[in-house]
Amino acid sequence: MKNVFPEPGFFTELAARIARDPELPRLGVFDATFGLRVLPDSGGAGPLVILTFDGFVLSDVRRVDGAPPADVDFVLEAPHAVWRDLLRDPRSQTINTLTHHGAPMQVITTDPLGHDKLFRFQESVQRVFEIAATIT
Amino acid sequence: MAYNAPIDFLADAEFLEGFRRVRRGELSLDWMDAKTERVKVRPKDPRRGLTYTDLEVGSYSTERIPEVIRHTATMAPRGAELPPGLPDMGYIVNRKSEVWADNVLTLYEESKTRQWNAATDIDWSALDQYAVPPDLEKAFAQVCTFLSEVEMIATDLPAKWISRINHDFVELKSLLCMQTVDEARHTEVFRKRALAGGVGLLQASVYAEHALKGILESDTYTQASVFLHMLGEGFILSTFRNGEAIAPTPVDKKIFRLVMQDEARHVTYGMMHLRYFLQENPNRAEEIHLMLDEAETLMIGALGSPELAEPLVILAGKGTGKAEIARGIELTTQFQLTAIMEYFRRLERAGLTGRPERSKFTRLLTLIG
Numbered sequence: 494m495k496n497v498f499p500e501p502g503f504f505t506e507l508a509a510r511i512a513r514d515p516e517l518p519r520l521g522v523f524d525a526t527f528g529l530r531v532l533p534d535s536g537g538a539g540p541l542v543i544l545t546f547d548g549f550v551l552s553d554v555r556r557v558d559g560a561p562p563a564d565v566d567f568v569l570e571a572p573h574a575v576w577r578d579l580l581r582d583p584r585s586q587t588i589n590t591l592t593h594h595g596a597p598m599q600v601i602t603t604d605p606l607g608h609d610k611l612f613r614f615q616e617s618v619q620r621v622f623e624i625a626a627t628i629t
Numbered sequence: 630m631a632y633n634a635p636i637d638f639l640a641d642a643e644f645l646e647g648f649r650r651v652r653r654g655e656l657s658l659d660w661m662d663a664k665t666e667r668v669k670v671r672p673k674d675p676r677r678g679l680t681y682t683d684l685e686v687g688s689y690s691t692e693r694i695p696e697v698i699r700h701t702a703t704m705a706p707r708g709a710e711l712p713p714g715l716p717d718m719g720y721i722v723n724r725k726s727e728v729w730a731d732n733v734l735t736l737y738e739e740s741k742t743r744q745w746n747a748a749t750d751i752d753w754s755a756l757d758q759y760a761v762p763p764d765l766e767k768a769f770a771q772v773c774t775f776l777s778e779v780e781m782i783a784t785d786l787p788a789k790w791i792s793r794i795n796h797d798f799v800e801l802k803s804l805l806c807m808q809t810v811d812e813a814r815h816t817e818v819f820r821k822r823a824l825a826g827g828v829g830l831l832q833a834s835v836y837a838e839h840a841l842k843g844i845l846e847s848d849t850y851t852q853a854s855v856f857l858h859m860l861g862e863g864f865i866l867s868t869f870r871n872g873e874a875i876a877p878t879p880v881d882k883k884i885f886r887l888v889m890q891d892e893a894r895h896v897t898y899g900m901m902h903l904r905y906f907l908q909e910n911p912n913r914a915e916e917i918h919l920m921l922d923e924a925e926t927l928m929i930g931a932l933g934s935p936e937l938a939e940p941l942v943i944l945a946g947k948g949t950g951k952a953e954i955a956r957g958i959e960l961t962t963q964f965q966l967t968a969i970m971e972y973f974r975r976l977e978r979a980g981l982t983g984r985p986e987r988s989k990f991t992r993l994l995t996l997i998g
Contacts, residue, residue, distance in 0.1 A: 520743065521739065521742035521743030521744075522677065522738065522739050522742045522743070524735070524739070548674055548676055548677050549676045549677075550676070584879060585879070587873065587882060587886070589870055589873045589874060589882075589885075589886065589889070590873065590874045590882075593870055593871065593873070593874040593964070594874070594960070594963055594964070594967075595967075604978065605900065605971065605974045605975045605978045606897065606900065606901075606978060608971075609893045609896060609897050609900075609975075610893075612866060612870065612889050612890065612892070612893035613739070613890055613893040613894055613897065614890065615886045615889050615890050615893075616886050616887060616890060619886060
């Protein structure tokens with residue numbers, strides 16, 4: 494398995510690094526299930542990788558095709574180039590900056606309660622991408 | 630001293646005799662036989678520790694709180710035996726649906742673990758690494774002045790109501806206490822940022838303070854909550870998100886990410902409280918609509934006040950030139966429209982339908998094209 498975003502090996506390594514990270518639990522409980530989708534340059538929707546955080550641990554990583562399951566609070570969706578730039582420099586290209594105007598990254602959600610979890614756990618979500626940036 | 634107890638303890642023979650008995654080692658131990666439920670709780674998830682959710686057992690559970698509390702108006706802990714003679718604390722909010730939300734317990738636990746310190750969690754010294762143009766620094770100081778001014782209302786409002794809410798809602802009162810701390814910290818961090826940037830505080834806002842007064846003087850707790858948590862904090866949450874996106878330095882981005890988390894918790898409580906309220910009192914939706922008819926006007930005044938709108942435009946456009954101002958107006962308008970749409974969606978999620986059709990924001994959009 495390659496440790497290249499968004500291949501499965503990347504998320505295996507991400508889970509291992511998250512488990513070792515002292516900063517993420519220091520930010521507080523993190524109860525959210527969110528998806529990451531890389532939009533193919535050829536159009537259409539790529540596979541969805543879903544991360545579930547339960548309290549202080551990343552409890553599940555799964556891949557699904559098609560629409561997000563009902564338990565997903567929000568999905569972050571962007572072309573590969575946007576994800577690549579985020580993972581190169583997550584401190585200047587923050588998740589909030591990328592999603593604020595609906596571009597270049599979109600937040601897909603059907604429930605305001607789920608959408609607001611992106612803001613309730615903003616620093617934790619941001620921290621996940623800071624950890625992810627250490628892999629590539 | 631405003632309160633005179635019915636007992637003068639130093640002149641009460643029965644009390645003094647009881648006091649002497651204890652001193653002699655003659656203990657009554659009546660309290661050992663209190664008619665309460667005996668339980669033994671443990672954390673379900675040791676990493677989270679013993680949470681209020683772990684205490685949801687038997688008669689101690691929040692599910693057992695009745696819609697109308699008639700049996701106690703005291704500070705006795707819910708579940709304790711209530712001996713005769715407890716003084717009435719004068720609570721005026723005694724209906725569960727007028728304060729409750731299904732996520733009170735989890736939000737309280739979440740808020741405790743996600744606290745941060747405006748003195749030490751912000752790298753204040755790092756501000757020296759960034760050369761912010763003077764106009765942008767002044768604009769940022771003005772935004773900080775505005776936010777430092779308005780944030781304290783979200784401390785004052787819950788603080789005003791906490792002592793009026795029946796003590797059986799102790800978890801909810803505790804959540805409101807956490808909000809008062811959150812918002813004191815927001816006032817603190819924006820005050821510190823204004824002074825740390827070399828400008829200091831700039832101008833207070835008359836329009837904003839009318840909205841603050843409106844929030845503080847809401848007729849009922851639920852009306853106050855909808856005004857504060859959903860309308861006021863909903864828009865301030867959007868302002869924080871916008872602030873993070875247009876902030877002049879990474880230090881400022883972090884400030885906005887941290888305040889955003891707290892604000893979103895408060896909005897989430899407000900949304901779920903309104904939902905609970907309307908589920909239990911579907912015939913009172915019009916009462917909320919009538920309040921919002923007036924509150925939205927006040928909020929339009931606050932959001933349109935030059936002390937907020939102008940510096941946001943300058944920060945978004947990254948300058949005071951004509952092209953920068955035009956770009957700033959475009960981006961600021963986009964964020965304001967998003968904020969309005971999210972406000973409508975949250976109200977709908979809470980069960981308040983038909984708001985866009987009668988909203989002052991809809992009229993505003995028509996007026997300004």
